[in-house]
Amino acid sequence: GIQVEQSPPDLILQEGANSTLRCNFSDSVNNLQWFHQNPWGQLINLFYIPSGTKQNGRLSATTVATERYSLLYISSSQTTDSGVYFCAGGAGGSYIPTFGRGTSLIVHP
């Protein structure tokens, strides 16, 4: 199956800083999605972004499916952005999401 690599594995920021999280896939990906797992364990879908760029407030995401990567941008980070960010996608004939190991983000006040 598809392999999903996320980087960096850990990130510590000061409130107000910007960051970029990366997701690499072993194959051309479809159905790519980004999730945020908050400190209470809840998984929230941030973006469904099989290709192109989307923005939602301080967050934006870009996927270049043919080059097998996606980026999540967080601008002006806040303490509530802390948690783990996962990307997931399917490849080939499968749209069933396979998850990366996540990027753990801590934003200090």
Next chain:
Amino acid sequence: DAGVIQSPRHEVTEMGQEVTLRCKPISGHDYLFWYRQTMMRGLELLIYFNNNVPIDDSGMPEDRFSAKMPNASFSTLKIQPSEPRDSAVYFCASSFGQGGEKLFFGSGTQLSVL
């Protein structure tokens, strides 16, 4: 819609006991997924259903695990007998259509097998 609803939120049981986890997907969603999250293995897909029919259960770790979806609004994941290594957070998720819609997760069930 109330979102994907899972119960119980927490389950503590002793080794050898039967455990049943429950899930109600978002109304109208035709795909239902069961994932397990551990520190060692991350989020791994156990099984998924399409229109109540199990499509791929290759992620189910062993015969002690079984899942059913008797109707469009209810699914169960059963572990019998449970073992300490089954301790994990079990998530249910649903989506509409296979290729074009977001995946929505329930709040998960934290399972501890003593």
